Amino acid sequence: MTDSQLIFGESLHRLMHAYQRTMREAFRTHAIELSVAQVRVLKCVAGAKAATVHAISQRMDSDRGQVTRAVAQLRERGLVVQRDNTVDRRVPLLAVTPAGRDLLARVLDIQAAAGRRMAHGLAEADVAQFVAIADHMTDGLGNAADG
Amino acid sequence: MTDSQLIFGESLHRLMHAYQRTMREAFRTHAIELSVAQVRVLKCVAGAKAATVHAISQRMDSDRGQVTRAVAQLRERGLVVQRDNTVDRRVPLLAVTPAGRDLLARVLDIQAAAGRRMAHGLAEADVAQFVAIADHMTDGLGNAADG
DNA sequence: CTGTTTTCGTTGACCTAGTCAACGACCTGA
DNA sequence: TCAGGTCGTTGACTAGGTCAACGAAAACAG
Incomplete structure (x- = not known):
């Protein structure tokens, strides 16, 4: 248990902040009028075989009401x-329209570009390990077993 | 550029979400009536030699107004x-009071415990590398150089 | 089949975080 | 001295997240 614990939360916070801001800005410059949350939901709907509000809220680990509202906005836009x-x-049951699929493809391109910027100078294995550790940590927090 | 890019944002989002929620819950159960943002500012004030709103907002990469408000709340509590x-x-110039320093010590204990839960099953080197990669990525996003 | 309980989507109210623009006080440099 | 910049502060706004309730519909016990 060294100093790495002390600055961990701060690093995480700053990265998340930078990531969200980068996404929002990129969406704005590409005239994609979606919030980050809407994009997350859209991705979930596209990726799930039987997409429901409940399933999405579980996968995103967020409130059902939040998902309901995001879905309503996506439906208004015909996505x-x-x-x-x-x-x-x-x-x-929820499904993505062709328009939604097109927009999602553009979004994924943008996110991939941002990912490239973030991963610049890192080996791909590092990025993969980063994701693996992140998921592991999320699991560790979810199962509230004190150590 | 494999699938790791596609799920990267999602992993990050979920981890951040779980972390914030864990912190908030732990603060509540330990009767520490501070928001996550207030804790971040308190830590910054404690860690800086010449703490000002401007310096803190830069270090936290956040809005000056946000810092001003957090500082006001911390001052109301005598921290x-x-x-x-x-x-x-x-x-x-801002400075932490003895009461603030005591509370901060308790907060750090709580965060360390959460960190232990998150890092459970991981080598310390992994955690250190995770933080290093996170900081690297934050830098990559900050300097908006397209790759 | 009937009544109870649970699940699900939805809605409303509320809070925290973050963003943007303005203002007065103050420093700085011509 | 005075024009321009910096700093803290404030107000208004948006996004994201939390909590509690409700009606509809399923699941279940009898």
């Missing part, structure tokens, strides 16, 4: 559609 | 004091 679920009528 | 600066009267 996502709901269709009735014959199996469970409480839970409409 | 930080301002004293006049004879050299430049625009810029009062």
Whole structure:
């Protein structure tokens, strides 16, 4: 337990801050009028086979109400559609429209470019390990087992 | 440029989210009535030799107004004091009170415990490398040089 | 089948964080 | 001395996140 613990939170905070700001700015310059949260939801809908508000909120580890609102905004823009679920009528199924898929492709390009800037000078293995450690840490926080 | 780029932002987001929530919850259970932002500022004031709003906002990479407000709250709680600066009267100098230092010590313990949970199962070198990569990435985003 | 409980999406109210623009006080340098 | 810049402060605004409640619908116990 050295100083690395002491500055850990600060490094994380600054990186997150820089990342969010970079994304927002890039979206603005590319005329993509989506918030970071909307993009996250859009990605989840596109990636899931049976996308529901509940499933998305779990995968994103965020509030259901938050997801509901983001989905509503995406639907207003015609990027996502709901269709009735014959199996469970409480839970409409979400799907990405072609327009949503096009926009998402552009977003992924932008994020990849930002990722390239962030990873500049790092080996790909380093980046992969970074992601692995991040996920490991998230798991460690989620399972609230005191050490 | 593999899939690691695609999920990078998501991993970062989830980790940050889990970290912030863990901190907030721990502060609540330990009856430390400070927001995460206030703690960050308190740490900065404690760590800097000549703490000013400007210096803190630069080190935290955040808005001056935000720092001003956080400092005001810390002063209301008697954790930080301002004293006049004879050299430049625009810029009062900030200092942590003994009460602030005590509270900060408790906060650091809590953060260290959270850090232990996050780092559980990881070698210390991994954590150090994680921080190093995070800082590197933050720098890469800050200097907006396209690659 | 009936009543209870649970799950799910939705909504409202609220809080923290971050952004942007302005202002007065003050320093700096011509 | 005075024009321009810096600093702290304030107000208004947006985004993100939290919590509690509600109605609809499923799941379950009897």
